[in-house]
Amino acid sequence: MPTSLTATGPEAPGRATALPIHPPHRLLMGPGPINADPRVLRAMSAGLVGQYDPAMTDYMAETQRLYRGVFRTANEATLLVDGTSRAGIEAVLVSLLEPGDRVLVPVFGRFGHLLAEIAARTGAEVHTIEREWGTVFGADEIEAALDAVRPKVLAMVQGDTSTTMCQPLAELGALCADRGVLLYSDVTASLGGNEFVMDDWGLDAASAGLQKCLGGPSGSAPISLSDAAVDVIQARRHIEAGIRERDDEEHGTRIASNYFDLGMILDYWGPRRLNHHTEATSMLYAARECARLLVDESLPGAVARHALHGRAMTEGLVALGLRLFGDQSHRMHNVIAVHIPEGVNGDAVRSGLLHDFAIEIGTSFGPLHGRVWRVGVMGYNARHDTVLLTLAALEQVLRAAGTNPTPGAGVGAAKEVYAQ
Amino acid sequence: MPTSLTATGPEAPGRATALPIHPPHRLLMGPGPINADPRVLRAMSAGLVGQYDPAMTDYMAETQRLYRGVFRTANEATLLVDGTSRAGIEAVLVSLLEPGDRVLVPVFGRFGHLLAEIAARTGAEVHTIEREWGTVFGADEIEAALDAVRPKVLAMVQGDTSTTMCQPLAELGALCADRGVLLYSDVTASLGGNEFVMDDWGLDAASAGLQKCLGGPSGSAPISLSDAAVDVIQARRHIEAGIRERDDEEHGTRIASNYFDLGMILDYWGPRRLNHHTEATSMLYAARECARLLVDESLPGAVARHALHGRAMTEGLVALGLRLFGDQSHRMHNVIAVHIPEGVNGDAVRSGLLHDFAIEIGTSFGPLHGRVWRVGVMGYNARHDTVLLTLAALEQVLRAAGTNPTPGAGVGAAKEVYAQ
Numbered sequence: 086m087p088t089s090l091t092a093t094g095p096e097a098p099g100r101a102t103a104l105p106i107h108p109p110h111r112l113l114m115g116p117g118p119i120n121a122d123p124r125v126l127r128a129m130s131a132g133l134v135g136q137y138d139p140a141m142t143d144y145m146a147e148t149q150r151l152y153r154g155v156f157r158t159a160n161e162a163t164l165l166v167d168g169t170s171r172a173g174i175e176a177v178l179v180s181l182l183e184p185g186d187r188v189l190v191p192v193f194g195r196f197g198h199l200l201a202e203i204a205a206r207t208g209a210e211v212h213t214i215e216r217e218w219g220t221v222f223g224a225d226e227i228e229a230a231l232d233a234v235r236p237k238v239l240a241m242v243q244g245d246t247s248t249t250m251c252q253p254l255a256e257l258g259a260l261c262a263d264r265g266v267l268l269y270s271d272v273t274a275s276l277g278g279n280e281f282v283m284d285d286w287g288l289d290a291a292s293a294g295l296q297k298c299l300g301g302p303s304g305s306a307p308i309s310l311s312d313a314a315v316d317v318i319q320a321r322r323h324i325e326a327g328i329r330e331r332d333d334e335e336h337g338t339r340i341a342s343n344y345f346d347l348g349m350i351l352d353y354w355g356p357r358r359l360n361h362h363t364e365a366t367s368m369l370y371a372a373r374e375c376a377r378l379l380v381d382e383s384l385p386g387a388v389a390r391h392a393l394h395g396r397a398m399t400e401g402l403v404a405l406g407l408r409l410f411g412d413q414s415h416r417m418h419n420v421i422a423v424h425i426p427e428g429v430n431g432d433a434v435r436s437g438l439l440h441d442f443a444i445e446i447g448t449s450f451g452p453l454h455g456r457v458w459r460v461g462v463m464g465y466n467a468r469h470d471t472v473l474l475t476l477a478a479l480e481q482v483l484r485a486a487g488t489n490p491t492p493g494a495g496v497g498a499a500k501e502v503y504a505q
Numbered sequence: 506m507p508t509s510l511t512a513t514g515p516e517a518p519g520r521a522t523a524l525p526i527h528p529p530h531r532l533l534m535g536p537g538p539i540n541a542d543p544r545v546l547r548a549m550s551a552g553l554v555g556q557y558d559p560a561m562t563d564y565m566a567e568t569q570r571l572y573r574g575v576f577r578t579a580n581e582a583t584l585l586v587d588g589t590s591r592a593g594i595e596a597v598l599v600s601l602l603e604p605g606d607r608v609l610v611p612v613f614g615r616f617g618h619l620l621a622e623i624a625a626r627t628g629a630e631v632h633t634i635e636r637e638w639g640t641v642f643g644a645d646e647i648e649a650a651l652d653a654v655r656p657k658v659l660a661m662v663q664g665d666t667s668t669t670m671c672q673p674l675a676e677l678g679a680l681c682a683d684r685g686v687l688l689y690s691d692v693t694a695s696l697g698g699n700e701f702v703m704d705d706w707g708l709d710a711a712s713a714g715l716q717k718c719l720g721g722p723s724g725s726a727p728i729s730l731s732d733a734a735v736d737v738i739q740a741r742r743h744i745e746a747g748i749r750e751r752d753d754e755e756h757g758t759r760i761a762s763n764y765f766d767l768g769m770i771l772d773y774w775g776p777r778r779l780n781h782h783t784e785a786t787s788m789l790y791a792a793r794e795c796a797r798l799l800v801d802e803s804l805p806g807a808v809a810r811h812a813l814h815g816r817a818m819t820e821g822l823v824a825l826g827l828r829l830f831g832d833q834s835h836r837m838h839n840v841i842a843v844h845i846p847e848g849v850n851g852d853a854v855r856s857g858l859l860h861d862f863a864i865e866i867g868t869s870f871g872p873l874h875g876r877v878w879r880v881g882v883m884g885y886n887a888r889h890d891t892v893l894l895t896l897a898a899l900e901q902v903l904r905a906a907g908t909n910p911t912p913g914a915g916v917g918a919a920k921e922v923y924a925q
Contacts, residue, residue: 365724
């Protein structure tokens with residue numbers, strides 16, 4: 086037996102060119118990614134099965150069912166796009182929008198710009214309205230813009246991590262339905278930590294990622310599509326050469342991407358099981374476990390958990406002498422921005438936290454870069470111990486940076502929230 | 506302390522809606538995906554670190570270095586696309602091709618059709634030449650087509666799993682260089698199990714996946730780009746609104762995808778570390794471990810291992826009375842197709858193997874669907890025990906299906922190969 090040639094055989098000495106993965110411990114209290122739930126990491130180490138194995142197609146069906154619970158929808162077309170949350174956004178936009186279609190994108194932070202930019206690459210006519218960072222839109226502003234632009238799709242993020250704001254969506258579904266507009270929201274930053282009720286609110290499309298309140302690693306994008314959205318996509322249905330059968334009809338403007346062609350991805354997840362990509366099985370295991378844990382906890386329970394720990398962190402940050410950024414009545418529960426105090430080097434404080442306490446917090450993008458810190462309390466890290474540890478360490482680092490926080494004030498304020 | 510509200514708190518009884526992941530054991534001896542190496546699965550369960558943590562950027566740099574060893578290239582632009590192997594194909598094609606560009610795609614199986622179809626969606630003018638499934642192209646045929654079409658890019662798969670054929674590429678680099686054509690190959694099915702020497706052969710772009718000879722799960726696509734390919738991409742450089750700075754220049758026809766814009770992905774992996782997607786950290790851990798194991802073994806060593814076990818499986822299948830499909834002098838080492846014997850129900854045999862022995866083999870697509878079985882010997886499953894077990898089980902199932910294999914002939918023939 087040529088055991089020396091097998092993959093499990095001994096390694097030749099001196100050949101090792103890199104060490105096995107062994108990352109340092111970090112407590113990730115920034116805007117995401119955060120530490121994945123250990124149960125999600127364990128799910129990913131499960132063995133693989135074949136792409137059409139009954140065990141695999143059962144897991145796919147269960148994943149769909151669980152994400153209907155997470156998105157709070159009855160949409161049959163609820164599935165995973167194999168890529169990061171940005172892949173989910175692009176799949177929705179490139180599948181819904183044809184060149185020349187009008188799309189309205191209300192922008193209140195970096196990720197609004199991202200939706201506009203992805204939409205523009207589909208060849209759509211992109212109309213934006215903008216709000217100052219740290220604020221959200223009123224339904225009346227969006228209604229006026231819908232009437233002025235008369236778009237095919239209204240696309241906006243629910244929570245924009247760049248500003249921590251959470252856009253109210255509940256009234257927009259009716260405004261869109263009255264005008265025959267499809268409503269799409271990217272809920273990557275908010276889902277699981279803030280109320281989101283896809284069907285009650287009348288959304289036609291939603292996309293997410295695992296690395297925020299869902300408690301998983303980046304790399305899989307759950308999405309859900311209403312029947313109306315599916316109809317738009319199926320009107321552009323094409324099946325790729327090599328697996329097309331004689332009676333498959335072809336029609337409509339072909340979607341400009343193969344990988345993100347949701348018509349084909351629906352055929353893969355649907356009863357026909359038509360081969361498309363090779364499903365990223367380990368990431369599907371992770372995505373399924375994220376949803377399983379959330380549905381077990383109940384979505385309202387998870388939202389309440391994020392609200393509680395977010396409030397405790399907020400009170401603690403204020404008690405440390407930090408000033409909150411943005412309209413607090415519209416803040417996401419799971420991420421809080423504070424102004425970096427005058428005279429303090431924001432990056433030095435972040436480095437000190439990381440170096441001495443292995444705790445990561447973030448800054449932001451564009452106009453807020455270096456002006457705010459962003460602190461996340463989400464997913465597996467929405468816990469009291471993480472909140473208290475972060476506040477205790479931050480107090481030390483702030484003192485070293487020359488500010489004068491009242492000793493114990495941050496932790497004390499958070500404990501008061503928990504005692505209520 | 507509100508422990509009942511923490512993510513680690515006890516679960517409310519009766520809420521569980523799905524069981525934890527616990528897939529059945531399978532030995533995946535089809536055309537891929539295959540069982541991931543346990544070391545790769547373990548790497549994925551490592552804790553996450555922040556996106557710009559020094560530990561993370563070090564892992565990214567190491568991953569790049571290791572994949573230079575796998576692709577056998579000095580290309581600085583060697584990195585991962587966050588998606589399945591198909592995502593890597595689309596990233597290369599949409600970044601290299603502008604609408605109206607000519608691309609030549611020699612097609613000798615399903616995955617050639619896939620390259621043509623992805624290229625067509627970029628708006629490129631796609632020219633194909635076709636060969637009967639089970640054969641490969643001669644360099645002279647490709648040279649003649651290059652002269653007739655005068656494309657910007659020659660795009661072809663190295664190994665097409667649908668037919669098991671492995672296209673010789675070594676002579677094509679010079680033909681392309683003489684004509685100013687960029688040479689791209691999708692090496693997903695072949696890399697690590699068949700010779701591939703990117704720089705010596707003069708390739709400008711290559712893309713792969715983890716789920717074949719690399720021994721990982723689907724979901725990450727290693728790619729490499731020559732300086733010439735990078736120049737083409739950088740000539741179309743755009744930075745997205747929201748993170749653009751005042752002195753960033755914009756030029757060229759914008760790439761039609763944001764997610765697959767390799768210019769932006771290069772900025773993310775390069776020294777500027779400009780934010781793009783949130784890197785799929787667990788899949789990066791997996792991809793890095795796949796490369797680490799291959800580079801440790803040495804690429805020629807891995808190719809020799811696939812050649813040995815592929816030969817043993819081939820001899821065993823023949824000894825069981827099965828007739829090989831396709832031009833054996835151009836077969837990939839890692840996947841073997843055999844004709845399904847007259848009168849045998851191919852799917853019943855596959856089901857029997859899966860049900861009784863937990864072993865999966867495949868059939869194929871399009872013209873070969875139901876006509877051949879495909880047996881894979883790759884990655885972690887390129888071992889003598891997997892070969893002998895598969896042959897032993899197949900003998901049983903073939904006998905039950907009414908054929909009359911000589912008892913012990915399959916295992917015996919494979920053992921003879923190992924004894925040589």
